[in-house]
Amino acid sequence: MNNQIIRQKLTDKFGDQLAAWEEPYGMLTFSAPKEMNLKVLQFLFDDPELKFQFLTDLTAVHYPSNIGGELAVVYHLHNLVENIRIRFKIYTDINKPDVFSATALYQSANWMERETYDFYGVNFVGHPNLKRILNVDDMDYFPMRKEYPLEDQKRIDKDDEMFGRVPQTQ
Amino acid sequence: MSEHIKLPQGSLEKQTTTLNFGPTHPATHGVFQNIVELDGERVMDATQTVGYIHRAFEKIAERRPLYQITPLLDRMNYCSAPINDMGWHITCERLLGVKTPKRVDYLRIIVMELARISDHLICNSIVGVDSGAYTGFLYVMQYRELIYEIYEEVCGSRLTTNIGRIGGFERNFTNEAFQKLEKFLKEWPVVLREFENLFTRNRIFMERTIGVGPIAAERALNYGFTGPNLRAAGVDYDVRVHTPYSSYEDIIFTIPVGKTGDCYDRFLVRNQEMWQSVNIIEQAYKKVKEFKGKDAEVFHADVPEYYLPDKKDVYTKMEALIYHFKIIMGEIEMPPGEIYSAVEGANGELGFYLISDGGRAPYRLHFRRPCFIYYQAYTELIKGGMLSDAVITMSSLNIIAGEMDA
Numbered sequence: 001m002n003n004q005i006i007r008q009k010l011t012d013k014f015g016d017q018l019a020a021w022e023e024p025y026g027m028l029t030f031s032a033p034k035e036m037n038l039k040v041l042q043f044l045f046d047d048p049e050l051k052f053q054f055l056t057d058l059t060a061v062h063y064p065s066n067i068g069g070e071l072a073v074v075y076h077l078h079n080l081v082e083n084i085r086i087r088f089k090i091y092t093d094i095n096k097p098d099v100f101s102a103t104a105l106y107q108s109a110n111w112m113e114r115e116t117y118d119f120y121g122v123n124f125v126g127h128p129n130l131k132r133i134l135n136v137d138d139m140d141y142f143p144m145r146k147e148y149p150l151e152d153q154k155r156i157d158k159d160d161e162m163f164g165r166v167p168q169t170q
Numbered sequence: 171m172s173e174h175i176k177l178p179q180g181s182l183e184k185q186t187t188t189l190n191f192g193p194t195h196p197a198t199h200g201v202f203q204n205i206v207e208l209d210g211e212r213v214m215d216a217t218q219t220v221g222y223i224h225r226a227f228e229k230i231a232e233r234r235p236l237y238q239i240t241p242l243l244d245r246m247n248y249c250s251a252p253i254n255d256m257g258w259h260i261t262c263e264r265l266l267g268v269k270t271p272k273r274v275d276y277l278r279i280i281v282m283e284l285a286r287i288s289d290h291l292i293c294n295s296i297v298g299v300d301s302g303a304y305t306g307f308l309y310v311m312q313y314r315e316l317i318y319e320i321y322e323e324v325c326g327s328r329l330t331t332n333i334g335r336i337g338g339f340e341r342n343f344t345n346e347a348f349q350k351l352e353k354f355l356k357e358w359p360v361v362l363r364e365f366e367n368l369f370t371r372n373r374i375f376m377e378r379t380i381g382v383g384p385i386a387a388e389r390a391l392n393y394g395f396t397g398p399n400l401r402a403a404g405v406d407y408d409v410r411v412h413t414p415y416s417s418y419e420d421i422i423f424t425i426p427v428g429k430t431g432d433c434y435d436r437f438l439v440r441n442q443e444m445w446q447s448v449n450i451i452e453q454a455y456k457k458v459k460e461f462k463g464k465d466a467e468v469f470h471a472d473v474p475e476y477y478l479p480d481k482k483d484v485y486t487k488m489e490a491l492i493y494h495f496k497i498i499m500g501e502i503e504m505p506p507g508e509i510y511s512a513v514e515g516a517n518g519e520l521g522f523y524l525i526s527d528g529g530r531a532p533y534r535l536h537f538r539r540p541c542f543i544y545y546q547a548y549t550e551l552i553k554g555g556m557l558s559d560a561v562i563t564m565s566s567l568n569i570i571a572g573e574m575d576a
Contacts, residue, residue, distance in 0.1 A: 024509065025507065025508075027509075027510060029508070053392075054394070056510075056519070059523060061525060074523070076538075080412075083413070085510070106392060106394070107392045107394070107546065107547070108392065108393050108543050108544075110546055111542065111543065111546045112543065134224040134575060135224065143226070144228065144229055150232070150233045
């Protein structure tokens with residue numbers, strides 16, 4: 001089993017709907033349209049050779065400049081028998097961040113999806129209990145998105161020039 | 171029942187008790203809240219609340235240069251902080267393409283296995299405390315202290331160690347560090363044997379733990395278990411063997427596995443892992459001692475852009491001064507890339523998903539925190555058991571609040 005075989009099997013099944021094939025640092029990475037995420041995950045889970053049955057990690061990344069696909073949901077899957085890992089991404093519009101939940105396939109996805117919802121606002125359709133997990137329940141924004149910088153850029157109690165920042169116009 | 175208890179008109183008769191267990195309860199060993207539904211003393215249901223000590227490390231990391239992220243990681247699994255630190259350095263080195271010298275790798279193995287021992291030590295002795303045996307806990311603490319003294323010799327701090335740098339260690343191991351390590355290797359096996367004698371065939375301990383909080387291998391995998399908890403269920407997955415890092419491939423050791431995945435098996439697996447760790451440290455120390463002459467002085471790789479230069483070079487050499495300034499001010503741009511790198515933490519696979527866009531801080535950094543993922547199975551593990559079994563199950567899962575909430 002190697003990356004070529006996995007790629008071949010996936011292409012045979014899904015054709016050119018899978019895109020963005022890459023191998024950064026040896027890990028096979030690809031993306032699919034967001035409606036297809038469960039189909040791809042199910043195929044990777046069930047196929048007698050692929051057997052990607054261990055969900056290592058599930059998280060999201062915010063790319064504000066990628067219009068129409070600002071939020072990337074990233075799945076890291078592991079075939080423990082062959083000891084090979086792959087990374088699978090889907091991109092979703094930030095204004096309509098509905099993604100099918102993988103909880104039926106992996107129990108471990110439950111809290112990881114809640115965490116992803118908590119920090120990025122990805123709405124996992126079909127999740128049994130989609131509410132905030134690490135942040136307070138009445139928070140009304142998604143703090144890991146890039147529009148929330150860590151420090152208030154407008155604070156004036158520091159001399160901006162000393163800190164290498166562009167002075168704000170008042 | 172209703173004929174004896176007069177409830178107000180129209181109220182529903184509730185047969186079970188709701189108990190708020192935590193967040194600061196002495197039996198939870200950390201900030202965990204469980205809202206438990208009890209029928210007498212049997213647990214019918216439990217709902218976990220997590221996030222009490224959430225500190226937004228992933229967000230903070232997006233504004234920090236690589237070397238400043240290490241102190242954050244110390245505060246995740248603080249029972250074995252050096253493993254977190256080393257895991258992070260290894261991730262950075264993989265991203266930057268740095269090759270560390272063999273001596274550094276072996277020294278790292280020594281530190282990481284010491285950390286694993288101290289973590290398992292806490293976990294197993296706390297399981298003992300929860301079953302009513304305080305002696306083991308108090309007795310082994312002096313050896314955790316000895317491990318902390320070794321850390322102190324190596325890096326200057328004890329709990330939140332910030333140990334090592336990208337490329338190696340901040341300074342070479344002192345002779346005192348090696349002397350303390352030798353003392354540890356000499357005395358610890360005797361104590362560990364006694365610790366085992368106290369528990370493994372102890373009737374009370376066995377009755378309290380056998381069959382408590384069991385999980386089958388298939389469920390454990392589906393729940394994302396890793397580390398000793400998965401191995402106790404019978405799956406021999408260990409990152410040290412499956413994806414070797416830091417020259418673990420040069421070391422010969424076995425992965426202990428259990429069968430039923432209950433508290434007793436988890437205890438035994440951890441105990442066996444401590445023996446294996448002693449074995450690993452002995453092998454790594456032997457390899458360290460084989461370096462002679464100039465090779466025995468090597469304690470870091472040659473990465474001037476990320477490894478702080480010697481202080482006396484900073485005062486006398488222009489290049490060292492420039493690098494010193496650039497590193498401290500966080501002005502080094504890292505190569506763009508996307509990497510997932512994992513190490514075998516003391517309680518499971520500790521992963522770092524790092525995305526760099528070529529800037530000075532990570533574009534995105536996500537931690538795969540093992541106990542956050544497997545704590546979800548807690549309800550399933552304790553359902554139908556006694557409340558006191560729920561306490562012992564929690565401590566035997568080795569859930570660390572700092573790591574779970576990140």
